[in-house]
Amino acid sequence: MSDFPEPAFMADEELRMFADSVGKFLDRNAPPERVARWRAEGMVEREFWREAGQAGLLGVSVPEAYGGGGGDFRHDVVVAEQIIRKGVEGFAAGLHNVIITPYIQAHGTEGQKKKWLPSLSNGERVAAIAMSEPGAGSDLQSIRTTAIRDGNGYRINGAKTFISNGQVADLIVVVAKTDPKEGAKGVSLFVVEPGEVEGFRRGAKLDKVGLDAQDTSELFFDDLWVPAENLLGDREGQGFYQLMHELPRERLLIALGSAVAMERALEETIAYVRERTAFGRKLIEFQNSQFVLADCKAKAVVARVFVNDCIERLLKGELDTATASIAKLWVTEAHGELVDACLQLHGGYGYINDYPIARMWRDARVQRIYGGSSEIMKLLIARSL
Numbered sequence: 382m383s384d385f386p387e388p389a390f391m392a393d394e395e396l397r398m399f400a401d402s403v404g405k406f407l408d409r410n411a412p413p414e415r416v417a418r419w420r421a422e423g424m425v426e427r428e429f430w431r432e433a434g435q436a437g438l439l440g441v442s443v444p445e446a447y448g449g450g451g452g453d454f455r456h457d458v459v460v461a462e463q464i465i466r467k468g469v470e471g472f473a474a475g476l477h478n479v480i481i482t483p484y485i486q487a488h489g490t491e492g493q494k495k496k497w498l499p500s501l502s503n504g505e506r507v508a509a510i511a512m513s514e515p516g517a518g519s520d521l522q523s524i525r526t527t528a529i530r531d532g533n534g535y536r537i538n539g540a541k542t543f544i545s546n547g548q549v550a551d552l553i554v555v556v557a558k559t560d561p562k563e564g565a566k567g568v569s570l571f572v573v574e575p576g577e578v579e580g581f582r583r584g585a586k587l588d589k590v591g592l593d594a595q596d597t598s599e600l601f602f603d604d605l606w607v608p609a610e611n612l613l614g615d616r617e618g619q620g621f622y623q624l625m626h627e628l629p630r631e632r633l634l635i636a637l638g639s640a641v642a643m644e645r646a647l648e649e650t651i652a653y654v655r656e657r658t659a660f661g662r663k664l665i666e667f668q669n670s671q672f673v674l675a676d677c678k679a680k681a682v683v684a685r686v687f688v689n690d691c692i693e694r695l696l697k698g699e700l701d702t703a704t705a706s707i708a709k710l711w712v713t714e715a716h717g718e719l720v721d722a723c724l725q726l727h728g729g730y731g732y733i734n735d736y737p738i739a740r741m742w743r744d745a746r747v748q749r750i751y752g753g754s755s756e757i758m759k760l761l762i763a764r765s766l
């Protein structure tokens with residue numbers, strides 16, 4: 382039994398069994414040596430995505446009629462949580478399952494769903510979403526990538542950066558302007574299938590501070606032609622609406638990741654201070670260690686309770702933008718504070734990459750930046766005042 386409050390739905394026997402089977406798959410197919418190799422190579426090997434698809438970890442909330450697992454967001458939560466618990470953070474299945482696949486599920490035409498959802502569910506296709514550009518991250522409306530009508534398709538031109546799964550992805554949802562004169566109303570989403578097209582280039586895999594096994598990359602579109610059927614949905618100009626519709630879930634996923642990572646960092650640190658000795662005493666016996674860890678535990682429990690509540694709201698279709706932003710802001714900030722305090726309790730060993738806390742500290746930093754920075758979360762919360 383966990384020391385931290387679980388979502389109420391985890392009382393469900395079927396979900397517990399699912400969590401158990403996901404955990405066993407990760408133990409078997411992502412042992413520490415294999416994960417260490419992915420970190421050294423800067424990406425999760427493509428074959429592992431297929432293995433995960435075959436084992437039922439992808440497309441878990443896609444209806445069975447489209448080749449998915451037929452579950453819902455609870456199953457997505459289980460997969461995302463197990464990946465962090467087992468230390469396989471580089472495997473961006475959360476992004477694939479919770480962020481990108483739902484775009485196609487919620488906004489795709491019937492033909493698009495039939496075409497793409499089965500292969501996204503069985504691991505034949507890995508998904509990425511390309512919003513950010515060198516000149517536009519927080520301010521998405523100012524993107525410069527264009528998709529201009531040409532015959533029975535569109536020509537896409539532009540550059541994207543920071544794209545997770547950028548090297549392995551074979552289905553990329555690209556945010557582009559179909560009407561550059563318009564602001565939000567001129568934005569549309571396109572599905573690009575890089576294997577079948579000319580005018581697409583993968584750029585550098587970026588050298589990051591953390592998330593070593595994630596292939597965050599630049600992507601270039603140079604007069605890339607895509608058929609009109611690859612415009613997501615049935616008309617232009619829906620992109621911003623589609624993005625806004627899906628962003629609360631993306632933010633909740635990031636908050637969930639932080640909440641679980643906080644629990645892991647705390648467990649790791651409690652084990653460490655119970656073992657390590659200084660001045661003839663175990664570190665845990667110093668009142669400072671106890672107070673620091675008590676503070677960390679309070680943060681971790683509060684984070685988890687709030688995230689669990691947001692999950693329930695999302696399941697009922699009631700998670701609004703401001704509440705999702707509160708979750709992302711508060712939990713990712715608390716995550717940063719907690720891993721920093723936990724690293725401090727490890728002394729010099731906390732700064733050595735062989736110790737999991739060092740990696741957790743590096744990996745935590747980006748939680749406050751991607752998916753909308755903390756400052757952008759404050760802007761969104763302020764709008765609800």
Ligand SMILES: Cc1cc2nc3c(=O)[nH]c(=O)nc-3n(C[C@H](O)[C@H](O)[C@H](O)COP(=O)(O)OP(=O)(O)OC[C@H]3O[C@@H](n4cnc5c(N)ncnc54)[C@H](O)[C@@H]3O)c2cc1C
Pocket residue numbers: 509510511512513516517518519520542543544545546589592597747750751752753754755756757760
């Ligand atoms: C590891 C990683 C993975 C990523 N994965 C993806 C991905 O898969 N797909 C994708 O599209 N993007 C991805 N991103 C990009 C990420 O979403 C952006 O980095 C983020 O949105 C911030 O944009 P920016 O980097 O351009 O910073 P900027 O927008 O330039 O912001 C710089 C600073 O200014 C602040 N700021 C900006 N505007 C305001 C304002 N109005 N008020 C106050 N402060 C403000 C920001 O909070 C920040 O502190 C990823 C990034 C990283 C690092």
